[in-house]
Amino acid sequence: xxxxxxxxxxxxxxxxxxxxxxxxxxxxxxxxxxxxxxxxxxxxxxxxxxxxxxxxxxxxxxxxxxxxxxxxxxxxxxxxxxxxxxxxxxxxxxxxxxxxxxxxxxxxxxxxxxxxxxxxxxxxxxxxxxxxxxxxxxxxxxxxxxxxxxxxxxxxxxxxxxxxxxxxxxxxxxxxxxxxxxxxxxxxxxxxxxxxxxxxxxxxxxxxxxxxxxxxxxxxxxxxxxxxxxxxxxxxxxxxxxxxxxxxxxxxxxxxxxxxxxxxxxxxxxxxxxxxxxxxxxxxxxxxxxxxxxxxxxxxxxxxxxx
Amino acid sequence: xxxxxxxxxxxxxxxxxxxxxxxxxxxxxxxxxxxxxxxxxxxxxxxxxxxxxxxxxxxxxxxxxxxxxxxxxxxxxxxxxxxxxxxxxxxxxxxxxxxxxxxxxxxxxxxxxxxxxxxxxxxxxxxxxxxxxxxxxxxxxxxxxxxxxxxxxxxxxxxxxxxxxxxxxxxxxxxxxxxxxxxxxxxxxxxxxxxxxxxxxxxxxxxxxxxxxxxxxxxxxxxxxxxxxxxxxxxxxxxxxxxxxxxxxxxx
Numbered sequence: 001x002x003x004x005x006x007x008x009x010x011x012x013x014x015x016x017x018x019x020x021x022x023x024x025x026x027x028x029x030x031x032x033x034x035x036x037x038x039x040x041x042x043x044x045x046x047x048x049x050x051x052x053x054x055x056x057x058x059x060x061x062x063x064x065x066x067x068x069x070x071x072x073x074x075x076x077x078x079x080x081x082x083x084x085x086x087x088x089x090x091x092x093x094x095x096x097x098x099x100x101x102x103x104x105x106x107x108x109x110x111x112x113x114x115x116x117x118x119x120x121x122x123x124x125x126x127x128x129x130x131x132x133x134x135x136x137x138x139x140x141x142x143x144x145x146x147x148x149x150x151x152x153x154x155x156x157x158x159x160x161x162x163x164x165x166x167x168x169x170x171x172x173x174x175x176x177x178x179x180x181x182x183x184x185x186x187x188x189x190x191x192x193x194x195x196x197x198x199x200x201x202x203x204x205x206x207x208x209x210x211x212x213x214x215x216x217x218x219x220x221x222x223x224x225x226x227x228x229x230x231x232x233x234x235x236x237x238x239x240x241x242x243x244x245x246x247x248x249x250x251x252x253x254x255x256x257x258x259x260x261x262x263x264x265x266x267x268x269x270x271x272x273x274x275x276x277x278x279x280x281x282x283x284x285x286x287x288x289x290x291x292x293x294x295x296x297x298x299x300x301x302x303x304x305x306x307x
Numbered sequence: 308x309x310x311x312x313x314x315x316x317x318x319x320x321x322x323x324x325x326x327x328x329x330x331x332x333x334x335x336x337x338x339x340x341x342x343x344x345x346x347x348x349x350x351x352x353x354x355x356x357x358x359x360x361x362x363x364x365x366x367x368x369x370x371x372x373x374x375x376x377x378x379x380x381x382x383x384x385x386x387x388x389x390x391x392x393x394x395x396x397x398x399x400x401x402x403x404x405x406x407x408x409x410x411x412x413x414x415x416x417x418x419x420x421x422x423x424x425x426x427x428x429x430x431x432x433x434x435x436x437x438x439x440x441x442x443x444x445x446x447x448x449x450x451x452x453x454x455x456x457x458x459x460x461x462x463x464x465x466x467x468x469x470x471x472x473x474x475x476x477x478x479x480x481x482x483x484x485x486x487x488x489x490x491x492x493x494x495x496x497x498x499x500x501x502x503x504x505x506x507x508x509x510x511x512x513x514x515x516x517x518x519x520x521x522x523x524x525x526x527x528x529x530x531x532x533x534x535x536x537x538x539x540x541x542x543x544x545x546x547x548x549x550x551x552x553x554x555x556x557x558x559x
Contacts, residue, residue, distance in 0.1 A: 001343070002343060002344075002345045002486060003342060003343065004340055004341070004342055004343070004344040004345075004486065004521060006517060006520075006521040006522075006524045006525045006528075007525065009487065009488070009490070010486070010487040011344060011345060011346070011485075011486030011487050047487070059540070059543055060543070062540060062543040062544070062547070063542075063544070063546045063547045064547065065547070066543065066544055066547025066548060066551075067548075067550045067551050070547065071551055074555075112390070112392050228540055231536065231539055231543075232536045232537075232540065235528070235535055235539055236532045236536050239532055239535075241528070241535070241539050243524050243528075243538070243539055243542070244342070244520075244521075244524060246539060246542070246543070247542065250543055250546045250547075251546065254547050254549070254551075255550055257550070258550055258554040262554075290391070291390040291391055291392075292390060292391070293391070294391065295384055295391055297456070298384045298452075299381055299382065299383050299384075299449070299452035299453075299455075299456065300381070300382050300384075300393075300456075301379055301380070301381055301382075301453065301456055301457075302379070302380050302382065303377070303378075
């Protein structure tokens with residue numbers, strides 16, 4: 001069934017969009033990532049103009065994140081207090097990031113800087129997570145099911161002031177580390193244009209020491225607001241949100257998120273971390289290949305004044 | 308005054324060269340884009356009107372259909388320090404969003420290059436590019452790339468031999484307008500060719516317009532951006548909540 005999209009001004013297969021929304025939704029519910037990294041290139045691949053793909057993708061992420069977060073809320077695996085602190089830091093970070101972005105574009109070659117940063121960062125995080133996950137699995141095998149990672153290590157982080165209780169995560173730490181991490185991810189998200197779930201989740205697990213189960217719900221919680229804000233800005237300034245496209249993606253996305261969130265309960269925390277690490281590495285590999293291999297078509301078209 | 312006199316002279320004087328004229332028609336002079344729009348076929352037909360016997364030289368017909376023009380940026384990647392990045396770009400000032408040329412025979416056999424320049428018939432002539440930066444010496448390669456990419460998407464096409472001509476008088480062709488059309492006035496031109504030169508031409512317009520839901524959404528997004536943005540977010544929130552509620556119902 002072909003559907004004509006009023007803003008993108010192309011005609012596409014409705015079932016295909018439904019499927020893309022579904023796949024991204026499953027990943028979102030399972031791992032707590034927004035899925036912007038996947039949906040934008042997929043939409044671009046089926047002929048949707050990039051600016052419309054980015055803006056409309058953000059709208060779909062809002063829907064699947066809400067769908068996923070509601071399931072996690074029922075299960076009490078969302079740390080609302082931590083989510084709010086991270087979000088606060090994130091908003092300050094995006095404002096800062098936009099400033100950095102403008103600075104870099106004046107220097108030229110912003111695309112390249114963004115892609116290189118992303119490849120290095122994702123590769124680093126992915127490898128660390130994979131190594132840690134495999135070690136955890138091996139440990140669990142040797143010592144039996146009771147083994148778990150030591151989370152409550154006392155180090156310099158615990159000496160910082162402004163301590164706060166994060167009951168759902170079982171943490172009593174200073175607000176400074178989550179606020180600063182939120183800011184850091186916010187800066188990266190604003191520069192790279194991807195929501196940053198990929199960076200946020202490892203930060204929450206390893207830097208803040210949150211339990212893996214709580215991390216996913218909490219990440220989804222703050223993604224709702226970040227991508228909601230992105231959708232709004234795109235719709236108002238670029239007028240590039242396509243409601244018809246969004247609707248088809250959303251139907252697939254919200255169902256996928258439910259399936260993903262339920263699949264998540266069947267996985268052990270360390271299995272989940274290994275899967276996430278593999279996904280991070282796949283994305284990293286794809287970006288690296290784009291940079292290293294000679295593209296089949298050297299030329300590309302875009303409307304004047306937009307990327 | 309002088310200009311007016313010249314205009315009057317032009318209008319009143321009998322056409323000295325046009326011994327043949329084109330009379331043409333369209334099966335549809337408007338296309339409505341609805342939600343399930345899947346492209347459209349338009350029949351363009353016509354006849355040659357003449358007072359004298361048919362000249363000995365062969366007659367050919369060229370028909371062009373042209374979508375609204377807009378500026379476009381063509382970027383090129385090259386290898387810098389081992390990685391592929393966009394290093395050069397050329398802004399094309401005007402390029403039609405859609406362009407189809409239908410003819411009775413091979414374009415280079417029925418059309419002189421000078422005539423092509425004068426009447427802008429082949430796709431290359433439709434593309435206006437003046438501002439290539441100094442450091443780019445091969446700006447023609449960018450125009451070629453634009454044509455190649457649009458041809459791949461089915462937006463530019465040359466169909467040689469697609470126009471059927473009967474008894475040197477009646478002609479017709481069918482234009483396939485693809486599903487990914489943009490809105491606007493599609494200029495349709497018909498050229499009568501003899502001796503590789505244009506001897507008569509005619510022009511009409513096909514009006515392509517979004518209707519119904521497509522029209523409403525498009526206008527809302529442009530004119531009431533804030534309401535549209537809020538609508539998008541409300542819709543996303545509602546769908547997210549509904550899916551979670553439905554799944555809970557199924558489980559319990």
